[in-house]
Amino acid sequence: MRRQRGAARSRRARALREAALGYLLVLPALAVFGVFVFYPFVENFRLALYQTPPYPGLPSRYVGLHQVGQVLSSSGFLQSLTSTVLFVVLVVPAGLLGGLLLAVAAHRRLRGMAVYRVIFSSTVVSSVAVSALVFGTLMDPVVGLLPWLGLNPSPPILQNTTWALPAIALMAVWQFLGLSFIVMSAGLSAVPEEVLEAARVDGASERTVFWRVTVPLLSPTIFFGVVVATIYAFQTFGQVDILIGYSSAAFEHVNLLVYDILNTIEVAKTSGQAAVLSLVLFLLTLGVTLLQLRFIERRVHYAG
């Protein structure tokens, strides 16, 4: 009896020690998340309700939802949102199609394929600054290639209100191509060869096999790609910062959401408005992610 109680006590002590160790191991990461992820995230909701004073040092004023409405209906925000959505439309399909095309071309066991695969995935290592400088020079009105190719928009492409956004989108697509290729390749290699072979034996042409068998089987990968590409496009701004800047004439047309947030913090120094913009960015990202979750759920449902 007494021994039993002693055993129970020592078991409880061991469980307690295990729990303490568990919390201890989780703590470092949790502390970082608490200070640099969750606290600043929640703080957005509070800041959004306070107006930044016109002069530093004055207390910020509680204005409730007034500021939210003000920001969301301002022409600057609407322009920024339009540019961002247009940018997503320019980048996502082109980036994914390009990656898919390269992945299909490289999906064969041929000599030298390893080299091609490294080349196709290579842009995954290039940063926004690298892609900006590479394309900035190629598109330069003096040393660039555009005039030689007979394309010479005036004002120059990166100061041009019509062409600046597509130019930035081209840089983003190139930079995204590597990741897109890697994701699409992984998806393709997960398509079972027997299914394709069965379709071929049934007399289906290569084109039919691709569109009727490969693409449907690839749809989860494509959907994952759409989410990754959309979030990537939402977060782009570096090329605008390096090549165009907020004092350019074309600025209004390339003021992507994250650049708007950055300038609202650093230049306008109105943290309340920046918090509202941050929450919009969060909701956009959340919407895209939830869409993916719903899609996966439906697939599981069909499969079951």
Place this chain on the structure above:
Amino acid sequence: MRADATTVRARAARRSWRVALRYTLLTVGAIVVLAPLYLTVVNSLLPPSALAERPPPVFPLHPVWHDYATAWNQGHLAVYLRNSAIQTAVIVCGQLVTSVLAGYAFAFLRFPLRRTLFVVFLATLMIPFEVTLVTNTQTVSDLGWYNTFEGLAVPFLATGFGTFLLRQAFLQIPRDLREAATLDGYGHLRFMVRVAVPLARPALAALGVFSFLAAWNQYLWPLVVTGSGNNVRTVQIGLKLLQGTQVSHADVALAGTVIAVLPLLVLLVVFQKQLVRSLTGGAVK
């Protein structure tokens, strides 16, 4: 018999024609993907006078290394590269350590609220860093961390993705192994260091390569935190400054670009498998 031979030959001819077509396609793709970077390398090696030549030179017959020296010294790229290396090393090591610790706890230890805490970790994946920028700039300024390595690295010392990756890897380890180790008198910490971590090496490598790439290529946060002074500025921000003086020094900026991207191209060639594994972690099992 002869008809057979003809069809075989015809089929072989058709196949080799198809292979040739595929190689053509692949090569066109490779040229499109590589051309921007290749032209950058060529331009960075041309003498300034050749930069405006048309048609553009596609091979530097008389390479000039002068621009590299300028970017390295006057562009302060030597300093920026060192800063990037320090920042990246701290972030990669930090993420590996915190992910191993938390991943181990979630995989091997039982404690109240374990599931809830794991969901909390995953929730960090839903909050893009850009969304937390407003308050993080304030926090770092309050801590006096502007223009310091602490400011650059500390916000990134933990990762929900990495914790998830390592938890999955630890869950693959057979329970029997843990029991056997317990009988041998191994406590949790010793088991983690001696058994679990070595067995999770592939996941560690994947996470390491992934966070190296992400840290080295960071732009937004270093831009905000290293606004003034060369002492901690990273190479990406250095490139922006080189671009600022572009018109007269296009070739110097390009040399800087090559210097900044070169370490990563080496990384890609050496660690392609690990990189692919980490990048496709969410898409394909």
